[in-house]
Amino acid sequence: MEATNLFYRDPALYDAIQSDSGSAEMCQALIERHRPDAKTLMDFGCGTGRDLEILAKRFECVGVDLQAGMVDYAHRARPGLDIRIGDMRTVRLRRRMDTVTCLGNSLAYVHDTDDITRVFATFAAHARPGGLLVLCSPVSPVIRPEPTSAVVDTPDGPARVTISYGWDLRTQINTMHRHWVLASGKEAQDEIRRRVLFPRELEGYASAAGFEIVEVVGESRNGLTGPTGYTVAQHVR
Numbered sequence: 001m002e003a004t005n006l007f008y009r010d011p012a013l014y015d016a017i018q019s020d021s022g023s024a025e026m027c028q029a030l031i032e033r034h035r036p037d038a039k040t041l042m043d044f045g046c047g048t049g050r051d052l053e054i055l056a057k058r059f060e061c062v063g064v065d066l067q068a069g070m071v072d073y074a075h076r077a078r079p080g081l082d083i084r085i086g087d088m089r090t091v092r093l094r095r096r097m098d099t100v101t102c103l104g105n106s107l108a109y110v111h112d113t114d115d116i117t118r119v120f121a122t123f124a125a126h127a128r129p130g131g132l133l134v135l136c137s138p139v140s141p142v143i144r145p146e147p148t149s150a151v152v153d154t155p156d157g158p159a160r161v162t163i164s165y166g167w168d169l170r171t172q173i174n175t176m177h178r179h180w181v182l183a184s185g186k187e188a189q190d191e192i193r194r195r196v197l198f199p200r201e202l203e204g205y206a207s208a209a210g211f212e213i214v215e216v217v218g219e220s221r222n223g224l225t226g227p228t229g230y231t232v233a234q235h236v237r
């Protein structure tokens with residue numbers, strides 16, 4: 001995968017900026033609600049392992065990510081975690097877990113419909129019967145008429161980022177363009193392309209792979225209001 005995303009070129013920066021996302025805590029709360037007896041977890045698209053580090057306090061965890069750079073960084077930053085290089089479209093680790101997760105929008109980086117079907121087959125191949133699937137993914141596009149700017153804290157000091165979005169309804173790709181002015185004064189651009197899967201589509205992929213949806217919530221936990229959804233499904237066959 002070409003590292004067009006600044007964070008993939010600099011995983012430490014990714015970790016610093018995403019550190020308070022709350023995604024692992026939300027995921028754990030959903031697992032406790034639907035499968036409190038879960039002991040094992042496999043996270044696909046685990047990136048730097050930031051969520052896995054939190055989840056590993058509660059579950060026996062394995063993480064998988066496509067990018068060697070992210071996995072190398074994860075091994076150095078979090079040497080206690082079991083994180084492997086693998087492509088979630090094809091990887092088979094020959095283990096079935098109580099819970100399979102795909103957090104932080106990782107599913108949205110798979111754009112092709114047949115590839116998405118393959119990813120769900122991977123989820124099914126690693127979930128035991130009755131096991132849970134927890135996804136955090138974009139369920140509607142972010143559409144903003146004007147760019148927005150913000151200052152974010154980075155390990156090197158404050159950076160200014162200006163973000164604009166594009167939305168292609170035909171392909172359901174939501175593009176985020178970011179222009180960074182880093183603390184050093186250097187500028188950087190990146191472009192992130194995410195495939196939006198609306199809730200009914202997600203349900204279709206999940207049920208074709210043998211999962212039944214048990215809950216869909218937004219980040220605020222009060223139904224689906226924003227662009228990001230947590231989908232929880234149970235492996236029924």
Ligand SMILES: C[S@@+](CC[C@H](N)C(=O)[O-])C[C@H]1O[C@@H](n2cnc3c(N)ncnc32)[C@H](O)[C@@H]1O
Pocket residue numbers: 018023044045046047048049050051064065066067070086087088089102103104105106107109110
């Ligand atoms: C936005 S990051 C999220 C990482 C992590 N889940 C988090 O929340 O911090 C998306 C991750 O998905 C990974 N990814 C994309 N396509 C993948 C694939 N086909 N198989 C495995 N990982 C993939 C990328 O390498 C990247 O680390």
